[in-house]
Amino acid sequence: MQNQPSLSSRITTSQPIRVLALILVGLPIVTMSNENMQNYLSFSLKTFLSPNYYIWTIFTAPFYEPSIIGAIFSVLALLFLSKTFEQSWSPRELIRFIIIVSIGTSFSTFLFVWILSFFLRSSSLVLAVFSGFSCVIGGFLVAFKQILPEKEVSLICGKLRAKNLPAVYLLISLLFGLIDNMSGFVYSFFGVLIAWIYLRHFQKHEIDGTRGDHSAEFSLKSFLPEGIHSSIDSVSDKIPFVDKNSNQGGNKLGRATLEELQNLNRSNQLFDEEQNDEFLLEDFDFENQINNNESKKD
Template identity: 30%
Template structure:
């Protein structure tokens, strides 16, 4: 069952992310998120074993694609944050948070789901770290996405952000070293007084437009394919009559 879900998720989300990121960056994302998620879950399991002395933590499933699928949701949040989902009345930017919330609720009632919860949490977090700080952008020759729309606090509701923002700022300084991100009049970020290319709202808007266009083209193609099959079915039925 897990293999089936992972395969469907890879094929479905890959149609949206791979054309925008490129094949190389898409594969790099899968590798890094899967590898680092497995390492983090393994370290957590060992730590919990030494703390609680319960052997159940030694048999936690470390390998798995759930972390990558969670990371894919973060990628959708980055590319088409304001896109309304066709099957739910929510915006795409809330997909990672909603998936984690549902997983936490389900894990309370089922032990099997609880064993995969750390994988999803680490997958979401590492996916965000990769896209925020490590992903190389060919159009700007920079790494990451420093826009405010993709900050860590955007994973939480508005009322939680005053508490999350100070913690996120400390984390930002740890990962970025001496890089100072100061919003200028145009809303861009600066490094030593020089605006970073690709960090202004224009670049972020272009990225969202590309993602929305790719999603719309894929949905249109699916609708046309479904309509074509319907017409063929009706034609065959007419000929049989």
């Protein structure tokens, strides 16, 4: 009978991640005694713009969960998923990813709500409050899809492949948003989007120095149901600036495919053989000249 891995072996040992977990749990406990502190941690146009200028909320909002239950769920997701990424990324890259997704989500949310409120003249958008670690969790699921797309994950409703987790996560966030409010869905959506943009185009791979992942398996359409992929391709073919290579199979950005490497090796072998043949011919001609000279002397 095989020994099952212990719970501690499945949790990250990174000290910065554990400190972040304590912050996620501690902030809602602190704000329970003083509800006014939520205004200093959550993001809202009302407090972000004049006359308050709570600009720091762009940085604090992603790490503030207003409910204890939400904080516990976020901590569990952080501790367990971080362990997976530590095996593929460096600890510094994991921290960088969390910072980019969290701040990118807050800034994107600000632009989205500000522009939308300007055109709709809606006071509810100005008063809307945004916060929560849901943006980073959505980003984690995108990274999980990239690293282990075919891995089966056991959920309450059954098993699900990792490549489908981001779409299911957004669907659940949307359903909760329709019941309560859409702020959580907006944060989750931008978390997924920012994570995909970073991993698709900007993440630097330490092994070969390339950036991004332009494989077809990680294209934007891969987040949508497979039944509509053909419709997406037919539309994207009419757009001149869409990368056709990624639609037709693609390859890792800056990385040679197996076929290209094989062709390169064949070319090198042919070149070496031609060079050897030339050297042999030169040696043969040189020997003939020596023999001819000796025969003339005789």
